[in-house]
Amino acid sequence: MLSKKGVDFGFILRRYDVEIENKGSPEAIAKKLLPKDAVFKACAEDVLYMRFKDVGKTVADALKSKKPLDVINEGLVPGMEIVSKLYAEHIYYLPEIMLAAKTMEIGIALAEKQLGSARKTKGLAVMHVAEGDPHDIGKNIAAVMMRAAGFSVIDMGRDVAVDDVVACVAKEKPFLVTGTALMTTTMSAFPAIAAKMKAKGINIPFMSAGGAVNREFSEGFELGIYSEKAPQTPPIADKIVAGYDWKKVKAEWDNIVKGV
Amino acid sequence: MASITRYTKMAYDKADDIVFGHAKHPVSYGFGIKVGAGRVIPELNYAPRPGTEKDIARITKEYVDYISQDAVNRAVTLGFPDLQLETEWISQMGTNSKMAESIVSGQTALLEKMHDKYGINLAIRHTLPDQREADQGLRPKMDKERSYPERLIISAEIACENGASLISVESMGGKELLDYGVQMGDITACLFGIGYLGSLDMSWLWPQLVDIAKKNKVTPGGDTNCSGANTSMFMAGGFLDNDVQRTFSAITRAIASARTLVAWECGATGPDKDCGYEGPICKTIAGKPNAQEGKNCQCAHADLQGNLMAQICDVWSNESVEYHSEFGGSSVQCWLGSLGYEVALMNTAIAFGKQKTLRDLYMFTDRARGPEGYILAYDNAFKIGQAIVAEGKNLYLRSKAAAITAAKIIRDGNKKKELPLTIKQKDVLEGIIKTLEKLPDEESKFVDYCLKQYKDVPAFNPKNYDL
Numbered sequence: 001m002l003s004k005k006g007v008d009f010g011f012i013l014r015r016y017d018v019e020i021e022n023k024g025s026p027e028a029i030a031k032k033l034l035p036k037d038a039v040f041k042a043c044a045e046d047v048l049y050m051r052f053k054d055v056g057k058t059v060a061d062a063l064k065s066k067k068p069l070d071v072i073n074e075g076l077v078p079g080m081e082i083v084s085k086l087y088a089e090h091i092y093y094l095p096e097i098m099l100a101a102k103t104m105e106i107g108i109a110l111a112e113k114q115l116g117s118a119r120k121t122k123g124l125a126v127m128h129v130a131e132g133d134p135h136d137i138g139k140n141i142a143a144v145m146m147r148a149a150g151f152s153v154i155d156m157g158r159d160v161a162v163d164d165v166v167a168c169v170a171k172e173k174p175f176l177v178t179g180t181a182l183m184t185t186t187m188s189a190f191p192a193i194a195a196k197m198k199a200k201g202i203n204i205p206f207m208s209a210g211g212a213v214n215r216e217f218s219e220g221f222e223l224g225i226y227s228e229k230a231p232q233t234p235p236i237a238d239k240i241v242a243g244y245d246w247k248k249v250k251a252e253w254d255n256i257v258k259g260v
Numbered sequence: 261m262a263s264i265t266r267y268t269k270m271a272y273d274k275a276d277d278i279v280f281g282h283a284k285h286p287v288s289y290g291f292g293i294k295v296g297a298g299r300v301i302p303e304l305n306y307a308p309r310p311g312t313e314k315d316i317a318r319i320t321k322e323y324v325d326y327i328s329q330d331a332v333n334r335a336v337t338l339g340f341p342d343l344q345l346e347t348e349w350i351s352q353m354g355t356n357s358k359m360a361e362s363i364v365s366g367q368t369a370l371l372e373k374m375h376d377k378y379g380i381n382l383a384i385r386h387t388l389p390d391q392r393e394a395d396q397g398l399r400p401k402m403d404k405e406r407s408y409p410e411r412l413i414i415s416a417e418i419a420c421e422n423g424a425s426l427i428s429v430e431s432m433g434g435k436e437l438l439d440y441g442v443q444m445g446d447i448t449a450c451l452f453g454i455g456y457l458g459s460l461d462m463s464w465l466w467p468q469l470v471d472i473a474k475k476n477k478v479t480p481g482g483d484t485n486c487s488g489a490n491t492s493m494f495m496a497g498g499f500l501d502n503d504v505q506r507t508f509s510a511i512t513r514a515i516a517s518a519r520t521l522v523a524w525e526c527g528a529t530g531p532d533k534d535c536g537y538e539g540p541i542c543k544t545i546a547g548k549p550n551a552q553e554g555k556n557c558q559c560a561h562a563d564l565q566g567n568l569m570a571q572i573c574d575v576w577s578n579e580s581v582e583y584h585s586e587f588g589g590s591s592v593q594c595w596l597g598s599l600g601y602e603v604a605l606m607n608t609a610i611a612f613g614k615q616k617t618l619r620d621l622y623m624f625t626d627r628a629r630g631p632e633g634y635i636l637a638y639d640n641a642f643k644i645g646q647a648i649v650a651e652g653k654n655l656y657l658r659s660k661a662a663a664i665t666a667a668k669i670i671r672d673g674n675k676k677k678e679l680p681l682t683i684k685q686k687d688v689l690e691g692i693i694k695t696l697e698k699l700p701d702e703e704s705k706f707v708d709y710c711l712k713q714y715k716d717v718p719a720f721n722p723k724n725y726d727l
Binding site: 001004009013015017021093094132137140158159183187212 | 350352391499
């Protein structure tokens, strides 16, 4: 092997990840953001620190003195919002998001049990992976992020036929349908689904995503909008429930996903 | 049925003996192609344009008259002596036999004609589509709806009977656990998924593929853990990404090497699949030709070891490019130019006796760019190979040994200031070492633990693996 003695590797590469690492701790950032009320704070902290084995007891205790909806909206959800902030600041990574979301969902399920019904979410999205395509990890992550952001999701899974997606959308009446594809020849299903939705008078946005998909393709057919990566899905969904149609999402896409 | 012989010895005495363009066990196939026999071969992969899959005549024209013809013309135009094409089957080819037959036979006929006309050495790899879904069943008769396990075997027969030079597959066994492990940061799930379940699945699949290939005088190449370790690597990404720690993805890569090796243990001869970044480790063990991708596959993706991956390859690939127009010609022509000139540089180094110098330069440019490249540097790959063969007969222990060895190589590299790591990367690495060292030494205890621990992982069905 060649000797590397005296070689300046800084001349060859820069490890920006080491140079720009955010050394902030979750505790320091969370301190300013956690709820003041001790009961809600305990719920939020279980989510923040991913204590999925403890959250059941914490929520059960909270429900003795607080209303179920308040436990969700003032305890569990704020905890998840801090997690999202830590993720945006590169302090938390994907596993933390997934474990925190799991913790929050356990807590919400308990609170909803006492409530007697499912809480009202921001809206329902239908998500699927294109027919012939077995790669679903991106869709799964986006689904978790959507749920964590307060949306309901019908996850149709992978390798889903065009007509099955259209039928599900017609029946469930979501505000958004998403499709993910890793292969150029499976993503052809997306404009076909959008066209069939249009023919049925369904004009909700169709979001395309996945390795094979690009913005030009996604926005190249009626109803089509784009998501480059999973964390962009909730902010786009927020705009749609706020009244944006597919044309407005398309026009303002750069601003909507800025920094995400 | 082809027998399985596990590797318990290294093919090479020392890491320094391994270079690009030479393998201990070279192979010949197609129209004059020799791999690992003294020079590196460029391999061009491509994807048809969306919409062309709608009818057989149109998709055949896309593959044969446009993609393949463009590629051979450019290879001749630029004076490249060798060209290997790779058709990664689109999903429609896996379910429509007539479409597959038309494309496979059409491409082979064209290559034969061009070989006869110009004397250029040509071959074509067909990569079969493994569309099996864990929740529907990975073995025959389990998937009642789409029969994907049966279709995979039928695809191999179609490829081999209609003119493939070489077959490969990106097999999917264990992916459900790997996906879970990557998302949750659970290295044990990855070890169980790709190291154990993936190896069991390949031990079922590959003897069949080898038999079909041999019956038709086709070369059985090899596999890749594209569906597993590449998922981990791409999610770990580069310096601006924050989904998966790169120390985590590096360990999944080491585990994947113990799994991808299984194809060769079942009688596949190489070259393995270009997208299996675990290839350098496999080559140190088996001495079979290694296909790889890196700097010249930016059309498909970026990674942190673009030069390093060329260090000991025998086939050099662009991963995949969608067919479309560029200023310099069609996309396949442009990327073949990039590939072919890189290969010409490697072969010039061999011709001048400087292959070890170029190998080391390739390796050093990326050695410290990230932990995955660090463990794949040929000297470290050799150490991981040694750890695997020391436990060669036990699929669990060898995967675990690969993981622990890789983790300690990274830790040592960081301690001696050769490989910088972030605090988070170090924390995750230490957690991995701690977790792996706590795992049992007995395979049965490990399997019992995992069956209980991961019973609720979506799509996981132990029956897929005869467990």
